[in-house]
Structure formats: C-alpha cells, structure tokens
Amino acid sequence: MRDILAGNISRYRKDLGLTQEALADRLSITFQAVSKWETGQTIPDTILLPKLAQTLNVSIDKLVGYSAFNDDTSFYEDDYQKAEYFWGVEPNTACLKVIELMPPIKPLKLLDIGCGEGKDAVFFARCGYDVSAFDISEAGLDKTRQLAEKARVHVRTFRADLWDYRLEESYDILYSSGVLHYIKPELRDEVMTNYKAHVNENGIVAFHAFVSKPFVPPAPDDNYHHLWKSGQLFTYFHDWYIDQCSEYVFDCNSSGIPHCHAANRLYARKVSK
Numbered sequence: 001m002r003d004i005l006a007g008n009i010s011r012y013r014k015d016l017g018l019t020q021e022a023l024a025d026r027l028s029i030t031f032q033a034v035s036k037w038e039t040g041q042t043i044p045d046t047i048l049l050p051k052l053a054q055t056l057n058v059s060i061d062k063l064v065g066y067s068a069f070n071d072d073t074s075f076y077e078d079d080y081q082k083a084e085y086f087w088g089v090e091p092n093t094a095c096l097k098v099i100e101l102m103p104p105i106k107p108l109k110l111l112d113i114g115c116g117e118g119k120d121a122v123f124f125a126r127c128g129y130d131v132s133a134f135d136i137s138e139a140g141l142d143k144t145r146q147l148a149e150k151a152r153v154h155v156r157t158f159r160a161d162l163w164d165y166r167l168e169e170s171y172d173i174l175y176s177s178g179v180l181h182y183i184k185p186e187l188r189d190e191v192m193t194n195y196k197a198h199v200n201e202n203g204i205v206a207f208h209a210f211v212s213k214p215f216v217p218p219a220p221d222d223n224y225h226h227l228w229k230s231g232q233l234f235t236y237f238h239d240w241y242i243d244q245c246s247e248y249v250f251d252c253n254s255s256g257i258p259h260c261h262a263a264n265r266l267y268a269r270k271v272s273k
Contacts, residue, residue, distance in 0.1 A: 004166045005064050006040040007190065012056040012063070013038075026055050062164055076254075080117060080139035086254075087116055089147060091123035092177050097267055098206045101243055104128035108172040109200075114162060114179030118144025118155065125153035129173070132156040134165065163187060167198040173206065174199055180209040180233070181225045192236040199270045204243070206267050209233050213262040216249060220257045228264065237268040 013023050013034075020038070024031040027048065036042040044052055053060045079086040102108060108129050112121040115133035117140050125131040125148060133155055135141055141157045148155045162182055174195055183191055199205060212227040219225065234245050244267040252261050 002040050002043055003168065004164075005043055006038050007166060008058075008063050008164060009034070009044075009052070009056070010038040012058055016056065023055065027051060062161070076116070077137050077139055080137050080143060085117050085119065085143065085147075087119060089119050089122075091120050092208075094175075094177050094206055094208055094265060095120055095123055097244065097265075098124070098173060098175060098204070099127060101204055101206075101267060101269070102173055109170075110173040110175060111167075111171045113174060113176035113195075114182070115144055115157070116140050116178075118147050118157075120175065120177060121155045121157075122147045122151050122153060124175070125155050126151050132158070132171075134158050134160040136161055162191075166191075166194045170198045170200050170203075172200050172203040174204075175206045177206075177208040178210070180207060181227055183226060185226055188236075196236070196240075196270070201270060201272050204267060204269045205237065205240075207233060207265070209264050209266075211247065211262045211264050213249070216260050216262045219252070219259050219261060230264065233264050233266050237266065240268040241271050243267040243269055 013020070018026075019031075020034040021031040024034045027034075029048075033042070037044055049060050049063070053063045056063065076086060098110075104127055110124050110129040110131050112118075112124070112131065112133035115121045115135045116137070118133060121131050121133040121144060131154075133141075133144060134157065135144075136159065138159055141159060144155060144157050162179065163184065195205065209228045209232075210225060211230050211232075213230075230247060234242070244265065247262065247264050249260055249262050252259055
C-alpha cells in the first residue's frame with residue numbers, strides 16, 4: 001500500500017496544480033513531510049488522512065488505491081445488473097493462447113485485469129490456474145462469483161479502479177481483454193511500468209487493446225475510450241520476448257448499434273537476462 005499511496009498523493013496533487021509546499025501549507029505540515037510521503041519513505045498519520053483526502057478532492061479509499069466509486073461506476077453497470085450475462089459465458093479466444101504459452105502443469109498465478117462478468121477468469125480457474133480478478137463494477141464481480149460457484153471453482157475477486165489501483169503482488173500471468181482503452185493516456189506509462197514489474201520471471205502478459213484506425217468509425221460509446229495507436233502497446237514490451245503481436249478488426253453490438261473495433265493483441269514473456 002505504501003507505494004500506491006505515495007504515487008496517488010503525487011498524482012492527485014499535480015492534478016490540482018499544487019506544489020509540495022502548497023499542499024504542506026494546507027495541511028499545516030512541512031513540505032519535507034509531503035516529499036517523504038511521495039517517495040514512500042513514510043506514510044501520513046491516520047489522523048491526517050481525512051484532511052489529506054479532502055484537500056486532494058478524493059475519498060480516502062481512492063487515495064489508498066481502492067476507489068469508493070460513488071458515481072465512477074462501470075459503463076456497463078446497468079447491463080451487469082441484469083440476470084443474463086451481457087458478454088455471454090464463453091471464454092474469449094485470447095484465453096486459448098494463454099494456455100498454449102503457459103499451460104497449468106504447475107501452480108500458476110493469474111490476474112484478470114478488468115474481468116467484467118468473469119467469463120474468462122472462471123474459464124482459467126476451471127483449467128487449473130490460481131485466479132484473481134478485479135473490476136470497477138460490483139455487479140460484474142457478483143456475477144463473476146456466481147459463475148465461479150456454478151463451475152465449482154474459486155476466483156479471488158476484488159473491486160478496484162483501473163486508474164488508481166497498482167499491483168503489489170506478482171503474478172505468472174497478467175491477462176486483460178477489452179479494458180486497456182479505459183486507461184487515460186497520461187497514466188499509461190505508470191500503469192504499464194507497474195504491471196511489468198509485477199510479472200514473475202518467464203511469466204507473460206496477454207493484453208488486448210483497442211486501437212485507432214482512420215478506416216474504422218468511432219464506436220457509439222467512444223467518449224469512454226482512450227484508443228491506443230498501432231504499435232504503442234508493443235513499445236512497452238520491446239525489451240521482452242514477443243510471442244505474438246497482431247491487429248485485427250471485429251464486429252461488435254455491445255451498445256445495440258452494430259459497429260466495429262480495431263484491436264491489438266499482444267503476448268509477451270518476461271525472460272531473464
């Protein structure tokens with residue numbers, strides 16, 4: 001939590017245009033104390049957290065990396081609250097490549113980043129992986145747990161905001177499908193650096209990101225997307241072994257309006273020097 005808190009204090013301070021000195025003045029402390037918070041040398045006293053969160057205009061949960069969510073719910077929250085599974089229960093074809101690259105012949109820890117209603121997370125658990133999964137939507141997580149119970153497997157679920165949550169535990173596999181375009185461009189460097197640092201040696205990432213193409217019209221819900229550029233995802237893993245990197249265009253009807261997306265799939269392995 002220390003590193004997450006340090007990064008969030010710095011990020012939210014800068015978002016408000018505050019210097020360390022200005023934040024310190026508002027809290028009646030020294031700027032050296034703020035500096036130590038942001039470098040992770042110390043953490044704020046518990047008694048200061050409410051005032052610190054108020055000054056930075058965020059909740060305490062959001063400050064420490066677990067969003068209280070308030071109005072920051074998933075774009076699909078209403079759909080997830082319905083009985084049927086909005087995305088269905090069949091796993092994404094991207095899952096099959098993960099099994100090919102890292103079959104669960106030994107215990108392997110996998111994290112599903114932005115699991116939605118859990119169809120992929122539950123599939124991986126059924127295959128024998130040790131699965132954790134998070135999403136911003138509590139309704140989606142509820143359906144993940146229901147699907148896991150029906151399949152008689154266990155998936156550790158927790159609610160977290162993609163923008164704020166940073167990994168502290170390492171995994172053999174990081175998996176994310178159809179979520180990375182929600183990361184604001186100014187956060188991508190930090191998020192990807194954090195993800196890379198928390199993959200075990202010889203572990204993999206299996207990432208799917210929507211990309212911008214001039215011949216693919218904007219999707220109906222495009223206001224919620226921060227599309228990547230072609231090759232951009234690859235650049236973050238240029239120093240890893242690239243098992244596969246491909247682009248494709250596919251049809252979608254998620255908004256009830258037929259449309260297309262261009263996407264990039266990347267499978268990269270962290271190999272020792």
